[in-house]
Amino acid sequence: MKVLKLSAQGLPQSWISLEQAVLHYAADEVRWEAGGQVALFRGGHNARTGEQSQIRVNSIIGTRGVPSINPFDLRPGLTNSKLFARDRNVCAYCGGHFHESELTREHVVTACRACNHRKSHRTPEQARMPLLFTPYVPSLWEDFILRNRRILADQMEFLMAHVPKTSRLLM
Numbered sequence: 204m205k206v207l208k209l210s211a212q213g214l215p216q217s218w219i220s221l222e223q224a225v226l227h228y229a230a231d232e233v234r235w236e237a238g239g240q241v242a243l244f245r246g247g248h249n250a251r252t253g254e255q256s257q258i259r260v261n262s263i264i265g266t267r268g269v270p271s272i273n274p275f276d277l278r279p280g281l282t283n284s285k286l287f288a289r290d291r292n293v294c295a296y297c298g299g300h301f302h303e304s305e306l307t308r309e310h311v312v313t314a315c316r317a318c319n320h321r322k323s324h325r326t327p328e329q330a331r332m333p334l335l336f337t338p339y340v341p342s343l344w345e346d347f348i349l350r351n352r353r354i355l356a357d358q359m360e361f362l363m364a365h366v367p368k369t370s371r372l373l374m
């Protein structure tokens with residue numbers, strides 16, 4: 204379970220652990236929250252009032268401080284597993300659905316081993332193997348969806364609201 208950390212302006216920064224999130228709360232760095240409460244931490248007792256301190260952690264937090272990621276000068280790295288997740292394990296040539304172990308990367312699209320072998324080093328035109336969908340580099344928002352395989356429903360909803368309408372994640 205990860206907390207989605209955003210800048211105070213609402214741009215995604217990283218997926219952080221509950222413990223890291225608590226540190227932001229304790230340092231009074233959380234500017235706003237979204238999503239639902241995902242954890243309740245109990246701290247020490249106040250010496251004067253005897254009350255126990257509590258920190259409620261939400262699934263999405265906006266923190267103050269200098270953002271470490273500027274989406275406008277960032278091109279998210281596209282690892283094979285992110286590429287396959289983006290393409291939903293579907294081969295861009297035959298449209299077949301495959302297990303990750305049977306997939307290969309063909310430039311910026313997913314291809315099954317058979318199609319990749321058949322196409323070889325030719326262009327899709329030369330090989331007469333038109334692409335079934337257009338390759339693209341995922342946006343920062345999509346990248347945050349692709350990097351975490353255990354996204355909570357409210358986090359997914361939050362990220363999806365920013366995903367371009369052309370994204371294949373919406374299909």
Ligand SMILES: [Zn+2]
Nearest residue numbers: 294297315318
């Ligand atoms: Zn194929």
